[in-house]
Amino acid sequence: MEKRVDPEDGAAYTYEELASFYKGKYKKAAIEAYWESCKPVKTKGKGKGKGASEPKAKAKGKAKAKAEPKAKGKAKAKAEPKAKVKAKAKAKAKKTLPAKTFKVCVCGGAGGIGQPLSMLMAMDPNVSELSVFDLSVAMVPPAGVAADLSHLEKRAAVKGYVMEVGKNPIDHTEECLTGCDLVLIPAGMPRKPGMTRDDLFKVNADIAKGLVEACAKYCPNAIIALIVNPVNSIVPAMAELWKKKGLDNKKIVGVTTLDCVRANKFVAEMTGKSARFVNVPVVGGHAGVTILPLFSQVAACKGIDADKIPDLDKRVQDAGTEVVNAKGGKGSATLSMAYAGARLGSSILSGLAGRRRVECAYVASDVEEGFPYFTSKVVFGDKGVMKVLPVGKLNEHETKRMEEAKAQLKTEIDTGLKYAESNSFA
DSSP, X not given: OOEEEETTTTEEEEHHHHHHHHBTTBOHHHHHHHHHHSEEOOOTTOOTTTGGGHHHHHHHHHHHHHHOTTOHHHHHHHHHHHHHHHHHHHHHHHHHSOSOOEEEEEETTTSTTHHHHHXXXXXXXXXXXXXXXXXXXXXSOHHHHHHHHTTSSSSOEXXXXXXXXXXXXXXXXXXXXXXXXXXXXXXXXXXXXXXXXXXXXXXXXXXXXXXXXXXXXXXXXXXXXEOOSSHHHHHHHHHHHHHHTTSOGGGEEEOOHHHHHHHHXXXXXXXOOOGGGOOOOEEEOSSGGGEEEOGXXXXXXXXXXXXXXXXXXXXXXXXXXXXXXXXXXXXXXXXXXXXXXXXXXXXXXXXXXXXXXXXXXXXXXOSSTTOSEEEEEEEEETTEEXXXXXXXXOOXXXXXXXXXXXXXXXXXXXXXXXXXXXXXXX
């Protein structure tokens, strides 16, 4: 039976195994198209192109078995290996079905990113309970967002929680956070004119600390997904504080998914391919030059002229500014960020439910020497972060850019580590 390599994790699967894994996420035609895009594993004694006609070959085998009932011995012999494969596929499908649903909290759920993010999480079939938490100065009361979302035709029970400005989250979030499996935090102040990245960090690090500290007390086993800028410094700071508390710092995840989403869309626009089947890994960090899309690792990019790659790379780096300018300075990338956050959130929940998922994320890592935190592909499973995958092979342009990205990222990681050294959770 032919196997092909799934570019998501580099492992080889049969068509049945691939189909059972993606069943429910994509339609049959889309899965078959994806199968065709996967590279076959070379094996002895098999002709070229056999995998392409495999679904049809199976149909022919069934028709032949039905048309020749007298040849039971032969039919049975032929059916046995197929039956084994089907049984294996069914067993795998059963094994990966969600065993339970989850409680999710969105801290900052009544804001520009928080509201659409809360809606998308309320629509996720893995979510049975959703907490919407925010401050009393939010755009609208969290209870109002919860009431609005509670009218959706979805299973999630939604409840809002509010806290007065200046109060400590650890004293006001027990009910909100207790029992959570995933906490998404699109909180903090936006960067204002004249504000340096260090200025922004000092403000937002304290905001993040209050919320993550409360999570450490009320839901220490939850995955904490941070959408708090500057991510390159905030994540190391919170992860090190989490570790000082005696907890697993791989539970702290920086949301960099929007970089992948943008890279996928831009490549799709340039090539005319469906963005659904474009999967650009974006490594490094989540700001400016630290954002490094690896276009050389994507089959869909082979048709793009090499001299266009630097501009495409730069566009992914500056995409946030593109949105700010288009909104006339009256807003930032709130909707696309909510979409990206929900995509990562959904993958994390699918992983917790037993369905392996691979997404790029900024986590505690040892894939690049000297960088304790780094963005690369991460395998999410039933324990959260199961494996951090290596960056892979780089071309000449990407190798040069990697050095540039690391130089900037190093200083931003150090900023977070210094904060953690001088602070602690209650």
